[in-house]
Amino acid sequence: MPTRLPSQPSPAYPPPSPAAQALAARCESRVNELARHMARDTFERLPGYPELPADVKDVEIAATVRNGLRLFLRRVREPQAQPGDYSLFRERAAQRAEEGMPLHTLLRSHSLGVYVLWQALREEAASGEEGALIELVDLLLHGHQAIIGAVAETYLDEQAAISAERREHHRSLMRGLLDGALPPADAFEQLGLKAPCLVVHLYLPPGRSAPSAVADRRMVRRVQTVLDHAFGTDAMSLLDAGGGHVIASPHPGDPDGERACEELCARLRHACGDGIRLAAVVAGSPQDVPAGARTATDVVQVARACGRPAGLHRMEDVLLEFHLSRRDESSARIAALLDPVGDRPELIDTLRAYLEHRQDRRGTAHHLGLHPNTVDNRLAKLTELTGLDVASPRGNALALAALLLRGGAHTR
Template sequence: MAYEERSQPASDDRPPGLSPAAAALAARCEAQVNELTRRMARGAFEQVRGYTELPGDVKDVEIAATARHGIRLFLRGAADGSRWDSLEYFQERAAQRAEEGMPLHLLLRTYTLGARELWRALREMAGPGEQQALAELTEALFTATDQVVGAVAESYLDERVALASERHEQNRSRARALLDGRPVVDGSTPDGPVLVLFVRFGTPAATDGPSPVTVRRLLRRVQAALDRAFDTEVLAVLDGDGGHVVVPGVTEPPARLRESLRETAGPELRLAAAAATTVGDVPRAAHLTSEVVRVAAACGVRPGIHRLEDVLLEYHLSRPSEGSARIVAMLDPLDDRPELVATLRTHLEQRQDRRATAHLLNLHPNSVDNRLARIQDLTGLDLADPRDVALTLAALLLRDADTGAVTE
């Protein structure tokens, strides 16, 4: 559990010493602790939505025991001056409730309702002339409830964060094992088909890249969108650029997936999907989806859901072969001219539309013509020749594959 011992509250947080009258009132009420606990568990707590659905042992044993401990701790401390502000017990119980999945609002209301019932008992017990003693105990009860509720909420949330982090890492480990073709450690290897997705967010990054907080928020939103779209908790290995998603038992992405992810990750999102017939086929499907997205981006296909059929020729041209090195070498004369490579790539992505190329590169169309002419002079490739266009496209795709470059 995420519970760790916390320091006791500073002495300044404790109420001033109680008068003998207040101590006497608390001592008389201490004799009714068991009856008061039963009244809480069987009456007050049942007002809380969802309480009656809890397991019997949780209601009748765990919560009742915590209430009894809290009441006795407060009254005994008020009666004899012993410590009543020890929070470790409540923190441990809060972590346990979090692990069991008890809603936080329900847990906190048991404490606030318990404080109200204790105050009512003190009020009923107070006799004539004990108004000041009751006021002292009421102030002390407010202080104690504030400290306990704060500690309980903190421990509960710490435990939930730890549990979520542990589950997230377990799911990432399962996904990595499936993507790498390794056995799943926990033995939960899926049977039947597996849908593999590759997602590239394509969101513009700041000069130094997006902040870690921004990336974490994006990944949480994307995970939630994926879970909603597939109506299950999917396995994902994602970072700030994107990554792979594995969904056992599914062969096709749902129709709402693209729009759901676009709303979350932006309009530049790219996505490819491939079905693996068995878990052993997952690595192939993973490689295929990432390659389809890479080729689609390099060829200027608009962001969206990409299929292999959409980039079939380009995909074929980007496959290494015995002639790959010679094809890539055709662009070697441009190694020291990155602006010419960018112009060439953009020109091909825009289907050789010089005005569109000029607009994207913030150039005059004549400047684009001059750069294309310089490219032809250096490489000998004529972009008016369909064969040379195919060679140039293959060279760019193969260069990307060799360097792992990501081109949007």
């Protein structure tokens, strides 16, 4: 929640003069009349107000107006009393926020109410009461700013709470959709999604030496802003500081989402730095979404495990690696081939870079910032410890499979 600024101290006003109290007292008999006039006539010029139900106007809004009029008149009559209880104004502001009334409409209704009361005081004022009228207007405007502050604060707090509840509800639906806990068609309907859709997996690199909850929230907000620009606010996301999933409608003319994802990747790199990875799968129906999300996640994780550069990953880019990373009864034995160098991360990193650079020792050395002879020495040591000859086709394929099966890819 945003930090509230401290309330400014109220200026000290002298008690209203007897003339001002007498002028205000002549308006007390008109409270009900003024309340009806505001609720049924004055506020009708406000956008959206005419569509409100008659009982809301005649009961809730009229009662709120009467409350405001009586608070003002009481303040004139009893200047030493407390400024007044704004709880009804706060309650009504929360209701209007929940009903979706725009804040500007709500605030304009309060300002119009002040204007109508000013008109009533002016009509009651006789010649020679100009000074008393000025006193009352001073009090009226001072009280108005306090009420407006209470109304706006409560409205925004309620709106923030409603938005948070809505976001959490959407997150819950997304979780249920992606993990299969909810019927896909029901979740789609509640989320307002349509098929076919694009299921995107995002990976955000850690990149911070001292992560914090505040920094994580900022990262997620930056990512969400980029997603809104790329896919529109109708796209649904389930994100945290490490990434997550997005479900969006593909743009016309871009049914596979290729161009949209390239643009998204560029925008994310600009907003969040290098290391962004993503993959997308088109789901033809709600039932295809959970499998599509798993596939997109696996493509990204396979690309990471085999040392692919960050960016947009396509299944075609990692087709062999994706196949090799699938688990079966031989997987444990293949993964164990790298056990002898499990405590030698420099050898694993060199192997990963060597495979990614298609057995180019100079390219591997440049990527790792090493001398080519150092790369040769590391690969020789790896062969000595594991028995894998990565220079041979069979040894190369086994090393790649072992790397994928133990390198963080989400295999199944």
